[in-house]
Amino acid sequence: MKIRSFEVYILDLPTIRPHQLAMHTITVQTIVVGCVTDDEGREGWSEVATIGGASYGESTPEAIKANIDAYITPLIIGQDPNHFDRIMNDVAKLVRGNYFAKTVVENAIIDLAAKAKNIPAFELFGGQIHKSLPIAWTLASGNTEKDIEEAQEMLEKRRHNIFKLKIGKGDPFKNVEHVRSIKEALGDAARLTVDVNQAWDEDTSNYCIAALEAAGVSMVEQPLAAWDFEGMSRLTAKFSVPIMADEAATSIQDVFRIAKYRAGNSIALKPCKHGGMTQTKKVVGIAEAAGLGLYGGTMIESSLGTAACAQLYSTVSNLKFGTEIFGPLLFKDNVTVNDIKFENFEVIVPDGPGFGMEIDKEKVKHYAREFSGKQEMMN
Numbered sequence: 239m240k241i242r243s244f245e246v247y248i249l250d251l252p253t254i255r256p257h258q259l260a261m262h263t264i265t266v267q268t269i270v271v272g273c274v275t276d277d278e279g280r281e282g283w284s285e286v287a288t289i290g291g292a293s294y295g296e297s298t299p300e301a302i303k304a305n306i307d308a309y310i311t312p313l314i315i316g317q318d319p320n321h322f323d324r325i326m327n328d329v330a331k332l333v334r335g336n337y338f339a340k341t342v343v344e345n346a347i348i349d350l351a352a353k354a355k356n357i358p359a360f361e362l363f364g365g366q367i368h369k370s371l372p373i374a375w376t377l378a379s380g381n382t383e384k385d386i387e388e389a390q391e392m393l394e395k396r397r398h399n400i401f402k403l404k405i406g407k408g409d410p411f412k413n414v415e416h417v418r419s420i421k422e423a424l425g426d427a428a429r430l431t432v433d434v435n436q437a438w439d440e441d442t443s444n445y446c447i448a449a450l451e452a453a454g455v456s457m458v459e460q461p462l463a464a465w466d467f468e469g470m471s472r473l474t475a476k477f478s479v480p481i482m483a484d485e486a487a488t489s490i491q492d493v494f495r496i497a498k499y500r501a502g503n504s505i506a507l508k509p510c511k512h513g514g515m516t517q518t519k520k521v522v523g524i525a526e527a528a529g530l531g532l533y534g535g536t537m538i539e540s541s542l543g544t545a546a547c548a549q550l551y552s553t554v555s556n557l558k559f560g561t562e563i564f565g566p567l568l569f570k571d572n573v574t575v576n577d578i579k580f581e582n583f584e585v586i587v588p589d590g591p592g593f594g595m596e597i598d599k600e601k602v603k604h605y606a607r608e609f610s611g612k613q614e615m616m617n
Contacts, residue, residue, distance in 0.1 A: 239318055239354060240277045244311045246303045246342065247271045249605040251540060252570045258378045258404055262289055267538055267565075268299045271573065271602060272306070272342040274350050276319060282350025283597045285543035285573070286338050286510040287536075287565070297338035297510075305339045314343065319351045323516050330513075337488065337513035344514035345546050349592040358589050360549040363519060368552045370584040371534060372560030374400035374431070375567075380407070382416050386423045393427055397567075399583045400429045400560055402459075406437030414446050418453040431559070433459040436485055440469045444476070451479040457533075457559055459506065460484040470501040480504045480531060482559070488512065490520045497528035504531035504559060507551070511537075515550050522554050534561030541565075541572040544585075545593040548578070552587040561585065573601045 250266045257264040272284045288299050310329055317325050326344045333340070352359040360366045375398035377385040385403070392398040403420065405413035421430050432455055438446065443461040450458060457480045462469045464485040474481045483502030487493050488511050496502050505525045512518045525532055534551040536544070544563045551561055563585060566578045575596040579586040588594025 239320065241274055241314050241317050241319055241347070242277045243275045244306065244314060244343065244346070245273045246306050247273075247602055247606045248299045248303055249573065249602065250607065251572075251605055253568050254570055255379070257376070257538070257568060258380050258407060264289065264538065267540075267569065269540055269543065270299050270302045270338070270342055271542070272346040274314075274319065274343075274346040276350060276354070280350060280354060281597075282319070282346040282348070282353060282592065283542060283595075284342050284345035284349060284546065285539055286341050287539045287543060288338070289537060297336070302336075302339045302342060305333070305336050306343060309333050310336075310339060310343050314347070319347045319354070322347045322351055326514060326516065338510045340513045341510040344516065345509070348515060349546075353592040356591050358549060358591065359515075359546070359593050360553050360587075363515065363550060363553045366552045366587065366589070367555055368587065369589075370586050371548065371551055371557065371563075372400060372583060373398060373564060373580060373585040374402050374560055374562040375564050376402045376404060376562065377420070378404045382419050385416075386420055389420065389424055389428060393424075396582055397580055398564075399427065400431070402431045402433055402562060404435065405432050406435040410438060410442050410446050414449045414453075417450060417455060421453050421455065429456050431455065431457040431459065433484070434461040436460055436463045438462060440466075440472070443469075443473055447473065447477050447479065451477055455479060457482055457504065460486065467495060467499055467501040470496075471499050474500050474503050480559075482506055482531075482533060484508075484535065487521070490517060490524060493521045493524050497524055497530060502530070504533060506533045506535035507554075508535040508537055509547060509550060515546070518550060519553075526555075531558035533557065533559035534563060536561075536563045536565055538565045538568060539563070540569055541574040541576075541578050542593065542595050542597065544578050545574075545588045545595045548585055548587045549593055571601065571605075573598055573605070
């Protein structure tokens with residue numbers, strides 16, 4: 239069993255509504271899909287999502303594809319996918335950073351290795367602890383009445399009772415009032431968190447977090463710039479409401495630093511941030527040892543990437559803040575034949591071979607920016 243080829247596609251998927259963040263408003267989400275093929279013709283598939291090209295992080299979709307094609311693929315051809323940890327360890331010696339690109343490669347290899355054994359991928363990471371996971375929904379219209387109406391609809395459908403509000407764009411003080419109004423309307427029927435996406439300075443954070451804490455918000459995510467570990471440490475010490483590190487919690491070294499200096503008392507997990515599933519499990523270990531709360535984060539992946547995240551998160555004993563892997567619900571279409579199931583305020587963890595999803599190659603063709611030269615693989 240040897241790796242024969244690795245192909246990468248950039249896809250643009252339309253969303254059901256605009257999704258507003260501090261740095262970008264998503265109407266079309268760009269994902270990067272990878273396909274690894276072994277010498278017997280078996281395939282493994284993976285996905286990472288990016289937000290606004292270069293507006294969220296350093297990994298643009300174009301750079302992810304270029305670096306995989308030019309630098310990572312030559313290192314993995316001929317390797318045994320069962321030894322995915324060794325493969326990625328060797329890649330890390332020659333390719334620095336590029337965590338999103340490494341995630342595309344590693345996850346596809348893991349999907350292939352698990353399919354070859356006819357087991358779910360979570361069996362390769364200690365086995366499943368949870369069959370379903372609490373699932374949050376992001377209210378990101380920016381309109382108070384629309385957000386309240388949307389949240390009440392989700393509660394009635396028993397789809398979500400945890401809601402995140404993106405409040406990094408615009409006037410911070412008006413945004414706090416926006417959150418306060420929604421919390422007042424929903425009361426104890428729902429738990430509210432907020433994500434600032436690095437948009438505030440420390441003075442603004444001091445005022446706004448105090449107001450959010452008084453309003454009953456249950457967590458504040460990344461209020462300060464990712465580099466500001468000292469500021470995050472001061473906020474964590476000052477407030478009772480949990481302060482979550484997201485953009486700051488990238489490598490395992492970053493997470494160790496956060497734990498050491500208490501630059502946040504909780505961590506948002508995202509395999510693409512950390513460089514793959516094996517690195518994410520290391521982040522989990524550091525956080526658990528330091529007593530940090532964990533959150534199953536998302537980059538707003540489609541069904542394929544969401545399945546991979548769900549399987550990995552199902553192996554984590556305690557996700558204190560649940561998950562927000564709602565991506566498939568935000569897209570008008572997805573790239574798999576089967577769908578992720580959401581019910582009773584939870585996401586059901588797929589349990590088929592690999593990540594439990596069957597790729598729809600016609601959808602990949604339809605949404606891919608280009609696939610010239612790849613027709614044989616896609617047929």
